[in-house]
Amino acid sequence: MKKVLIITYYWPPAGGPGVQRWLKFVKYLRDFNIEPVLFIPKNPNYPITDAAFLKEIPEGIKIIKQSIFEPYQLASFLSSKKTKRISSGIIQTKNQSFLEKILLWIRGNLFIPDARKYWIKPSVKSITKVLQEENIETIITTGPPHSIHLIGLALKERLGITWLADFRDPWTSIGYHKKLKLTRAAKKKHKFLEKRVLNIADTIVVTSPTTKREFEALTSQPISVITNGFDDQQIQEIKLDAAFTMVHIGSLLSGRNPENLWRILSELLVSNADFKKVFKLKLIGVVSEDVLESIYAHHLKPYVDLVGYVSHNTALQAQKKSQILLLTEINSKETQGIIPGKLFEYLAAKRPILAIGPKNWDVSAILEDTKAGKTFDYTEDVKLKKLLLEWFEAYKTSSLNIAATNINKYSRRELTRKLAELI
Structure with a gap:
């Protein structure tokens, strides 16, 4: 060996x-x-x-x-919260404090x-x-x-x-x-x-x-x-959420902020009484303050379930229970090649995937090949809204499902x- x-x-x-x-x-x-x-x-x-x-x-x-x-251990004496956020990749783009700016400069220029x-x-x-x-x-x-x-x-x-x-x-x-x-x-x-x-x-x-x-x-x-x-481990069948849940699992970094989605959800909550009764946006993991501010600015706060970090096994169960799985990526040319690891576990969960990211995103080809969901960019409104309404109508009749194909090649x-x- x-x-x-x-x-x-x-x-x-x-x-x-x-x-x-x-x-x-x-x-x-x-x-x-x-x-x-x-x-x-x-x-x-x-x-x-x-x-x-x-x-x-x-x-x-x-x-x-x-x-x-x-050095992060020393910097944490100045601000453990800011240091932990930077070390985990959460970089605020708005309202940066002087200390955050100093820490970022040190991180980028002294630690190469x-x-x-x-x-x-x-x-x-x-x-x-x-x-x-x-x-x-x-x-x-x-x-x-x-x-x-x-x-x-x-x-x-x-x-x-x-x-x-x-x-x-x-x-x-x-x-x-x-x-x-x-x-x-x-x-x-x-x-x-x-x-x-x-x-x-x-x-x-x-x-x-x-x-x-x-x-x-x-x-x-x-x-x-x-x-x-995704791992080949067997996850027992789990009853779907009763609410019309849209679940995002993992870090929602600054920039992973699909405002077109928040705007459409806000419109649906105003115009569709049935949608308003059952919709829930569940965020599992670390969420940037920038993204939260944007979500709340679209009047979605009453519908947000901010869960925080959970164990991997708990996250897998949440994926299986969700009505829709949300995947987002920063809207830039530099992120076209970023395929979040959670995508593959989403595939294994076999729930509809809504992906919003940059144009020509590598995720698009995977979802097209597997027929596991749909990808939109940050400018699309009409088609995105139409899809959400289609999925909501299917949810009301307990028929919101997908028939994913070609996913075995992504097994670990x-x-x-x-x-x-x-x-």
Whole structure:
């Protein structure tokens, strides 16, 4: 059985989508004659945790831990709320305080590529020893944080080891990168490091076709698309919500704010008495203050159920119960290649998916292929309103269902098969 060393920052008990991709790969790699060894931080500063993920770690997996120094822990003395929000990717675009502006400038210009950079040097030293002791010839790095890729870069240059770099998100083209108040020198350094990683890694894995095209302009190294997916675990049938629920699960970041949807929902609540009696907008996860302000400005506050973060298992149950599943993405060219991990679990829930994001969004092709829902951009009104009314009429007769197809290729086990072929 071939051994590989997987270097990742996010690992249980970390919560959220960042941890799930490699937790699930590790879960199935042994099925394809590959033995994973994990290298993770000993004392990480995770913005959210979910202890339930600990139960999914396969028995007998070797896990090696290395201490990490994180500046976020020091910054939290100034403002734990603002620091936690920035570290989890929530960047307010309105009404930023002076402290938030300072923290963002420091994050973008002093911590390149990110605030976990101080883990690089001690990790390279420790991993060099681990590779010899475990007789491992292949390493995998996964980012963000992209400082993890710099560990792979150093090991590749020092030892000539085979290196696969997995990008769960893009690096310099991701939407929030522009919000970090970068100086010209900082931008140049980010670009330089990104290009070095892309040109020195033996294999690059990305999660969307758009990211693949972007990276192909920077490197001639082989790039494969392996999306996120859903687990094959069986979830018992759950009775649907009695209310006409529209459920969003996960972080609603600033910018993921489909005002055309809020406006249409507000119009329906005024014009349709039946709709008003049963509609509920359920938001499960962290919600940006900007987005909440926009929702409330459209008089939707009485219909909002603000749940907050829940365990992964609870989120899966909520998906199965919902009448409609809402997926949103920031309306910009930079986010066309962002395919939220929750999309694939939405597919597994087999409930109608309403997706609102940028034009030419990679999600559109997936929903069209699977027939699991509809995608709209931020300017569409008439067709969106018509669809919501169609779904509401179907709900009233208990016939709001979809017949999704071609979703098995997004199962975690099948995706791990693709990964194993690359390893």
